[in-house]
Amino acid sequence: MSLDDHAEELASSLGVDKTEVKGKLENLEQYGVPIDEAKETVRRNYSDSESTGGGEIATKSVADVSTADSRVDTTATVLSVGKRSIQYNGDQQVIFEGEVADQSGKISYTSWEDFDLQPGETVHLGNADVREWEGHPELNLGDSTSVERVEDDLDIEYEVGGDARLATLEPGDRGVNVEVQVLDVEEKQINGRDGETEILSGVLGDETGRLPFTDWEPRSELSAGTSVRIEDVFIREFRGVPSVNVSEFSTVEALETPVEVADSGTQYQIGDAIETGGMFDLEVTGNVVAVRDGSGLIERCPDCGRVIQSGQCRSHGAVDGEDDLRVKAILDDGTGTVTAILDEEITAEVYGGDLDDAREHAREEMDREVVADSIRDSIVGREFRVRGTLTVDDYGANLEATEFTTHSEDAKTRASRLLTEVEA
Numbered sequence: 001m002s003l004d005d006h007a008e009e010l011a012s013s014l015g016v017d018k019t020e021v022k023g024k025l026e027n028l029e030q031y032g033v034p035i036d037e038a039k040e041t042v043r044r045n046y047s048d049s050e051s052t053g054g055g056e057i058a059t060k061s062v063a064d065v066s067t068a069d070s071r072v073d074t075t076a077t078v079l080s081v082g083k084r085s086i087q088y089n090g091d092q093q094v095i096f097e098g099e100v101a102d103q104s105g106k107i108s109y110t111s112w113e114d115f116d117l118q119p120g121e122t123v124h125l126g127n128a129d130v131r132e133w134e135g136h137p138e139l140n141l142g143d144s145t146s147v148e149r150v151e152d153d154l155d156i157e158y159e160v161g162g163d164a165r166l167a168t169l170e171p172g173d174r175g176v177n178v179e180v181q182v183l184d185v186e187e188k189q190i191n192g193r194d195g196e197t198e199i200l201s202g203v204l205g206d207e208t209g210r211l212p213f214t215d216w217e218p219r220s221e222l223s224a225g226t227s228v229r230i231e232d233v234f235i236r237e238f239r240g241v242p243s244v245n246v247s248e249f250s251t252v253e254a255l256e257t258p259v260e261v262a263d264s265g266t267q268y269q270i271g272d273a274i275e276t277g278g279m280f281d282l283e284v285t286g287n288v289v290a291v292r293d294g295s296g297l298i299e300r301c302p303d304c305g306r307v308i309q310s311g312q313c314r315s316h317g318a319v320d321g322e323d324d325l326r327v328k329a330i331l332d333d334g335t336g337t338v339t340a341i342l343d344e345e346i347t348a349e350v351y352g353g354d355l356d357d358a359r360e361h362a363r364e365e366m367d368r369e370v371v372a373d374s375i376r377d378s379i380v381g382r383e384f385r386v387r388g389t390l391t392v393d394d395y396g397a398n399l400e401a402t403e404f405t406t407h408s409e410d411a412k413t414r415a416s417r418l419l420t421e422v423e424a
């Protein structure tokens, strides 16, 4: 059934105009809402407006706007305005996105019309559509919305303008400005909408952390080592970490003063680190409370690299597994837990032997689990400092370790450095 057919069916069952229903369905589809859910939402919209007396619109404060509302009137200060080009019904359309706030709170908005919104101004929004986005209400401003500038100075507790630090960014943020140092950048060819396109991809840093970025319109200003202010970026998730997207509408300005970037991974408490939603190159310290199954001498599928059990890959069936070493250690610091994932090299260090040693060990004991058991004995209950990249998803937080050291080793390194300084 086409969207048109769905609109036809729904409009006739509700006894309302089909064009309007179709417009609503299209908007929801744009947000990736499955058609059945979209129809249910539209149906609810119409029954809500009936029960509130034929579409009378409530005036609400921002915090009171809920996903049960279909439309609202509200007065709020514009915090940020991001501009973005999206694919809509096969056409390119420019939309404006950001946040508005009043005394009660803040809310995201998407504007399908150019109302020339400016950060800092206070506007009365009449007949704004309310949509649900990942469980939260969001305002949608379209051709039926009225935007009126008002003189009110609202007492809001948010900063106007969209400036943000890397550690506070989350997927879904838009209209954001960052001041960062470009740590790493490379040119890439991708297969985009319009065939082969060149993009830049790399890593940005500031005092709070490091995040990957993509520049969809390669700019020469974004070269390694330069410090820049980038205005109007949006944030998406990329491999579990928030990623900064620099678009055709973003502006890049070189900064005279270099942006400071902590050169070793920034220290975090585990709870705070998870709160960032994912971060490149950070450091946590905690106790190893357990070593999870799938650690020690493991087997991987030669085709996809997944860890396999009893010679069976979930995607490739029976395969000749390849041996590897890995540790999944649960680290706890009292504020939260992460699974630290140690690669072959680091695992060999904590095990005290390489892959051949592990195979030998397993052969002697006629049990592959002895490798994990030995690692368990040597690390569980001890405190480690772990540096690496943190990803967070529904299944938990993983820290892909680049360094895994005990505190006593740290002390040793410190002692030898002090000694060297004295000798010099």
Ligand SMILES: [Zn+2]
Pocket (backbone or CB within 6 Å): 301, 302, 303, 304, 305, 306, 313, 314, 315, 316, 317
């Ligand atoms: Zn496989």
